[in-house]
Amino acid sequence: MEIAIIAHDGKKSEMVNFLTEYKNFFLQDHIKLIATGTTGNKVEGAGFKVKRYLSGPIGGDAQIAGRVAEEKCKMVLFFRDPLEKHPHEPDVLMLLRICDVHNVPLASNPASAKLLIKGVSKLNHEN
Numbered sequence: 001m002e003i004a005i006i007a008h009d010g011k012k013s014e015m016v017n018f019l020t021e022y023k024n025f026f027l028q029d030h031i032k033l034i035a036t037g038t039t040g041n042k043v044e045g046a047g048f049k050v051k052r053y054l055s056g057p058i059g060g061d062a063q064i065a066g067r068v069a070e071e072k073c074k075m076v077l078f079f080r081d082p083l084e085k086h087p088h089e090p091d092v093l094m095l096l097r098i099c100d101v102h103n104v105p106l107a108s109n110p111a112s113a114k115l116l117i118k119g120v121s122k123l124n125h126e127n
């Protein structure tokens, strides 16, 4: 299962903390992490294997949207910083829209991400 990990600068440490808290989930063999560039760096630094795309502001969000549109990426965890301005806001909105177009689960904060991870774990357990 391919899962995209993206965090704005003010949320990157929350993302690393989140992955670490749920490492038993994220370190499973069938979980493949992909990320925008800088988020990917941080996540790698915390010991996770991740395929890195471009940094968000230079096209990384668009690349992840491409994975979602091609139905390769099955979940997006995108911890957005609502208190900062982002020059690439159109790309961010495009990614959110593509998730909705393809009915791909999207969490924009840790509380939602926790529920998604727990939901997937439960479904895997039942099947």
Ligand SMILES: O=C(CO)COP(=O)(O)O
Residues within 6 Å of the ligand: 006, 007, 008, 009, 035, 036, 037, 038, 039, 040, 054, 055, 056, 057, 060, 061, 086, 088, 092
């Ligand atoms: O800007 C981002 C998402 O919109 C994240 O990009 P980085 O992970 O490269 O910082």
